[in-house]
Amino acid sequence: MATAASEAALDASWNAVVAAFARRTVPPTPPRFDASALGVVRSAGAAELLVELCTEQVRSDIAERLVPAFWQKFEWARAGGAARSPRRAQCAFFAAVHDIVGELSAHAAALLALEGQLLGGSGAREGARVPQLLLHAHSLLLVRVPPGLDYTLLAVTFWDQSFRDHCAHLARHRPRRAPARAAEPCERDSDGEESESEGEEEEEGGDGEEAAVMDAPGASGDGLRALLTPAHVSSVEAFAFARASGASAHAADGVPMEVEDEGGSGRDGRRSELELRLAAFSLCCAQLARVRWTAFVEEPLQLLLCARLRAHIHTTCSAQFGRRQLERVLGWLSRQLLPWLDAISAAADARVGVGWAGAPLPPPRRPAPPSVWAVRLTQFVHETFGSLRSAELFDIVCDFPDSRAALLDLALCLRHTHQHAQLAASLRAALENRLLRPGVATAQVLQLYIQTIQALHLLDPTGLLLQRVSAPVCDYLQRRTDTVHQIVKSIIDNAAAPELGAPLLADGDGADSDADGSAGGGGRAAAPLDAALRWRPLAADADIAGSAAARARGDVLSMLVSIYGSREVFVSEYRAMLADKILGPAGARAFDADHERKNIESLKVRFGEAALQQCEVMLRDLTESRRVGRVLGEAAAPREGTLDGAFNVTVLSRSCWPALPDDEGLAIHPTVERSLSRFERLYAHHKSPRKLVWKRSLGAVKLDLEIGGVTVCDVVCTPAQATILLHFADEGRWALRQLAEKMGVDATALRRKMSHWLSRGYLVEVEGAAEATFEVAAHLGGGGQELAQAHDDDDGGGDAAGSAADALEREKETGVLTAFISNMLTNLGALPLSRIHTMLKMFLSGTRKYDQSEAQLDALLMRLVEEDKLEFAAGKFSLKAAQT
Amino acid sequence: MAPPGLKVTVKRWSAVASWTWTADDDVCGICHMALDGCAPGAAGPGDDSPVVWGKCAHNFHLLCISTWLQSKTSCPICRRNWEFAPSAPPPSATLAEDG
Ligand SMILES: [Zn+2]
Ligand SMILES: [Zn+2]
Numbered sequence: 006m007a008t009a010a011s012e013a014a015l016d017a018s019w020n021a022v023v024a025a026f027a028r029r030t031v032p033p034t035p036p037r038f039d040a041s042a043l044g045v046v047r048s049a050g051a052a053e054l055l056v057e058l059c060t061e062q063v064r065s066d067i068a069e070r071l072v073p074a075f076w077q078k079f080e081w082a083r084a085g086g087a088a089r090s091p092r093r094a095q096c097a098f099f100a101a102v103h104d105i106v107g108e109l110s111a112h113a114a115a116l117l118a119l120e121g122q123l124l125g126g127s128g129a130r131e132g133a134r135v136p137q138l139l140l141h142a143h144s145l146l147l148v149r150v151p152p153g154l155d156y157t158l159l160a161v162t163f164w165d166q167s168f169r170d171h172c173a174h175l176a177r178h179r180p181r182r183a184p185a186r187a188a189e190p191c192e193r194d195s196d197g198e199e200s201e202s203e204g205e206e207e208e209e210g211g212d213g214e215e216a217a218v219m220d221a222p223g224a225s226g227d228g229l230r231a232l233l234t235p236a237h238v239s240s241v242e243a244f245a246f247a248r249a250s251g252a253s254a255h256a257a258d259g260v261p262m263e264v265e266d267e268g269g270s271g272r273d274g275r276r277s278e279l280e281l282r283l284a285a286f287s288l289c290c291a292q293l294a295r296v297r298w299t300a301f302v303e304e305p306l307q308l309l310l311c312a313r314l315r316a317h318i319h320t321t322c323s324a325q326f327g328r329r330q331l332e333r334v335l336g337w338l339s340r341q342l343l344p345w346l347d348a349i350s351a352a353a354d355a356r357v358g359v360g361w362a363g364a365p366l367p368p369p370r371r372p373a374p375p376s377v378w379a380v381r382l383t384q385f386v387h388e389t390f391g392s393l394r395s396a397e398l399f400d401i402v403c404d405f406p407d408s409r410a411a412l413l414d415l416a417l418c419l420r421h422t423h424q425h426a427q428l429a430a431s432l433r434a435a436l437e438n439r440l441l442r443p444g445v446a447t448a449q450v451l452q453l454y455i456q457t458i459q460a461l462h463l464l465d466p467t468g469l470l471l472q473r474v475s476a477p478v479c480d481y482l483q484r485r486t487d488t489v490h491q492i493v494k495s496i497i498d499n500a501a502a503p504e505l506g507a508p509l510l511a512d513g514d515g516a517d518s519d520a521d522g523s524a525g526g527g528g529r530a531a532a533p534l535d536a537a538l539r540w541r542p543l544a545a546d547a548d549i550a551g552s553a554a555a556r557a558r559g560d561v562l563s564m565l566v567s568i569y570g571s572r573e574v575f576v577s578e579y580r581a582m583l584a585d586k587i588l589g590p591a592g593a594r595a596f597d598a599d600h601e602r603k604n605i606e607s608l609k610v611r612f613g614e615a616a617l618q619q620c621e622v623m624l625r626d627l628t629e630s631r632r633v634g635r636v637l638g639e640a641a642a643p644r645e646g647t648l649d650g651a652f653n654v655t656v657l658s659r660s661c662w663p664a665l666p667d668d669e670g671l672a673i674h675p676t677v678e679r680s681l682s683r684f685e686r687l688y689a690h691h692k693s694p695r696k697l698v699w700k701r702s703l704g705a706v707k708l709d710l711e712i713g714g715v716t717v718c719d720v721v722c723t724p725a726q727a728t729i730l731l732h733f734a735d736e737g738r739w740a741l742r743q744l745a746e747k748m749g750v751d752a753t754a755l756r757r758k759m760s761h762w763l764s765r766g767y768l769v770e771v772e773g774a775a776e777a778t779f780e781v782a783a784h785l786g787g788g789g790q791e792l793a794q795a796h797d798d799d800d801g802g803g804d805a806a807g808s809a810a811d812a813l814e815r816e817k818e819t820g821v822l823t824a825f826i827s828n829m830l831t832n833l834g835a836l837p838l839s840r841i842h843t844m845l846k847m848f849l850s851g852t853r854k855y856d857q858s859e860a861q862l863d864a865l866l867m868r869l870v871e872e873d874k875l876e877f878a879a880g881k882f883s884l885k886a887a888q889t
Numbered sequence: 890m891a892p893p894g895l896k897v898t899v900k901r902w903s904a905v906a907s908w909t910w911t912a913d914d915d916v917c918g919i920c921h922m923a924l925d926g927c928a929p930g931a932a933g934p935g936d937d938s939p940v941v942w943g944k945c946a947h948n949f950h951l952l953c954i955s956t957w958l959q960s961k962t963s964c965p966i967c968r969r970n971w972e973f974a975p976s977a978p979p980p981s982a983t984l985a986e987d988g
Contacts, residue, residue: 588905618932618933621933622933622934625933651899651900651901651902652902652904653901653902653903653904654903654904654905654906655903655904655905655906656906656907656908657905657906657907657908658907658908658925658933658934658935659907659908659909659923659925659926659934660922660923660925660926660927660934661926661927661933661934662907665907677899677902677904680902680904681904684904685906688908689911692908693911694910694911694912694940694942695908695909695910695911695935696908696909696910696911697906697907697908698906698907698908698909699904699905699906700905700906700907701904703904703905704902704903704904704905705901705903706899706901706902706903707899707900707901708897708898708899708900709897709898709900710895710896710897710898711895711896711897711898712894712895712896713894719900724902724904727897727899727902730895730897731897731899733895734895734896734897737894737895767895781894781895782894783894
């Protein structure tokens with residue numbers, strides 16, 4: 006009986022306690038348990054069991070009611086709805102968190118009270134149940150995300166909207182400065198369209214407008230008051246009120262929550278939309294922290310922060326090489342993002358909050374402190390910025406030295422991220438894909454290589470980076486036949502300007518710091534290659550890295566020269582160029598010796614006095630020849646059948662000239678031969694003990710010719726070609742073999758020389774002759790008065806002619822392509838490379854078939870950009886700012 | 890035969906030749922460089938590297954033989970006593986022969 010009675014008592018007590026436990030309220034009021042009922046349960050030894058049972062009840066309540074209710078609030082957001090109405094997502098997120106945390110804290114409060122009163126400090130697991138429950142609820146939430154709902158997107162949207170609110174708040178409370186040009190660049194949040202400051206009028210309206218839109222409650226039906234239930238709104242308002250009145254106690258709060266008039270809250274007691282939203286956000290953060298759910302949202306938060314930073318970096322910095330950008334980004338981080346994180350952190354610390362009074366929950370798990378975020382995000386900025394600039398490095402190099410700022414930024418990033426290998430690989434690839442192509446002129450390759458050297462020196466004074474990048478370029482330049490020619494040409498093309506004659510290869514210090522051409526900036530257009538050649542690293546920089554700096558200390562020219570192993574090739578190239586000029590079609594008479602003397606002087610400075618000695622002899626030969634020509638011309642009496650005044654001779658010092666042809670066999674026309682031998686005898690007489698050896702194939706002839714009453718004036722050709730014409734003037738028709746015999750050359754060679762005249766229509770092949778026979782054309786074709794600029798296409802140069810023709814063909818093709826592209830861009834605005842590529846493939850077919858690879862197209866487009874025909878920004882090509 | 894239909898007027902004829910010494914040897918027997926080239930240490934060929942004839946008909950750069958004669962008195966080729974010839978042998982052709 007006693008057992009039955011006590012059993013009944015226990016039952017009654019048990020039920021009383023369970024009922025009391027179940028009578029939770031939201032907001033929670035600690036449940037009142039009947040002390041005697043507790044005593045009965047405790048004395049029956051069922052205390053632990055009862056607590057377990059109640060815990061189990063809570064557990065099932067979480068699983069069956071709270072979690073479904075949580076996700077129920079996002080029913081509308083499935084299948085991308087969250088992205089479509091971010092405001093609604095923000096409010097739903099807030100409401101869902103608010104409700105579930107309210108319920109959970111009621112459970113927790115009840116459970117803690119039960120534990121405390123029933124177990125009285127004796128329970129083995131007392132105090133552990135609540136955190137376990139919270140964790141359980143958390144995992145359950147994540148496991149039960151409804152299919153079709155992108156939770157991450159939802160959470161990111163929540164953070165993103167809150168961040169916008171934060172920015173709007175900052176904008177509103179930023180002290181208005183009268184002049185737009187403020188010490189600190191004013192930046193706006195939002196969709197990356199930060200004003201490009203400096204000199205640009207800051208749009209005062211921008212932020213205010215956005216804030217105004219956000220502030221208009223329900224204007225577009227997405228005001229907080231419209232989207233939340235009145236209970237939620239009043240909860241938020243109470244929270245905001247509590248914070249405002251207790252503001253002094255929470256001064257650490259990152260968002261300065263001024264109680265001052267904000268949208269008229271002071272007067273009518275209604276808080277502005279923005280203010281409400283900020284309060285809702287803080288409350289939400291506090292709640293999340295209170296139930297230790299920060300991890301629940303921290304990953305989306307990090308996602309958002311990174312996305313925000315990445316977007317900010319890409320929109321404000323990409324292709325902007327002219328100014329330092331990194332610092333601005335870090336400034337943005339610390340002015341916009343970090344205060345927000347501070348606010349989140351501070352909210353998590355907040356002890357005020359409706360529904361929290363007296364709930365003795367375990368201390369909140371704080372989100373990662375702002376300092377951790379700051380470090381993490383700063384590193385992220387460095388990485389993202391570094392990657393962006395690494396990917397853009399080729400363009401940066403193209404812009405050098407205007408892109409110095411970008412390089413300094415990148416150097417700073419590298420110090421944090423050590424992305425050197427990645428950077429070297431990507432630049433190397435870009436150089437190979439975009440620079441080392443047949444369509445790019447050697448001078449351009451050189452120019453860019455020099456800029457690469459200079460740019461990489463800024464990034465890495467040790468020169469190791471350059472070493473990794475330069476090999477393919479050097480190999481390529483070495484394979485290009487005209488590299489040496491281009492280098493020498495650029496040196497002497499600029500030799501006329503005396504200020505460019507600064508020493509380059511002078512050993513020792515680089516103390517003449519003005520040699521750092523890059524420092525001045527902007528001088529690139531004025532004196533392209535030569536100015537670049539004069540560049541050398543600053544000695545101070547070079548000293549940093551000890552022995553490795555030796556590599557970097559050399560100037561650009563010696564680096565280029567090192568491609569070839571010696572400076573001799575450059576001097577002999579110049580010698581060849583000089584020889585061509587003196588002996589070329591214009592002839593020695595037109596040769597400007599003074600100009601060339603200046604060239605030699607400037608080359609001497611670079612390659613040393615001794616190396617240029619031969620070239621000086623070449624010039625001396627020329628002046629001496631002129632002198633001798635004058636003397637001998639006076640000595641010789643005019644004579645019939647010779648050329649007399651039209652005749653001049655250049656006498657070369659054999660050993661100082663490039664290899665001269667051995668053309669003993671060639672016989673010039675007898676009229677001229679007479680002049681030659683006359684001159685030869687006079688020379689031998691006057692210059693004894695010297696004598697002449699004729700180089701009959703060298704030299705140039707200018708003549709007028711008349712065919713069928715049509716005169717062609719000033720035809721320039723080689724002596725051999727002139728001889729052919731002279732023979733045809735004597736006899737109108739020649740068998741090839743006969744003429745070859747007469748001229749002392751073989752028939753094949755003669756035919757080649759004759760092709761010069763055949764192609765012009767002066768001579769024609771006789772049809773149906775027994776052997777190859779040619780005769781003077783009966784009359785000249787349509788282009789009779791053409792002023793033929795004849796070039797010697799028979800000796801050497803076959804290759805050059807071929808490649809020139811190829812290049813011409815290519816140019817024609819490119820022209821069509823260019824026209825088409827510019828049409829397309831006129832109609833369609835800016836397009837990315839891939840779009841252009843696809844469109845070309847689509848539209849160019851048939852005879853004008855488009856068969857270039859995307860990389861080739863890229864190279865072409867970049868060339869057009871370089872030629873200022875196109876613009877490239879944010880990954881898209883467009884026509885150069887509508888030339889109005 | 891039809892009269893030739895082509896008439897050519899030469900307005901300018903720039904011919905090219907190289908000069909050399911009227912010597913039998915091509916190279917200097919002392920420095921083994923071309924006689925019409927540059928003697929070691931000379932600024933250039935020609936007047937800067939004059940060539941001399943010995944009575945033995947051997948020729949050298951003036952610079953080279955002068956250095957040689959500081960220690961020796963014989964021709965470095967034929968070992969005969971070195972004596973300067975007054976001038977080069979006269980050129981094979983004279984002006985008078987001209988037509
Ligand atoms: Zn010698
Ligand atoms: Zn001798």
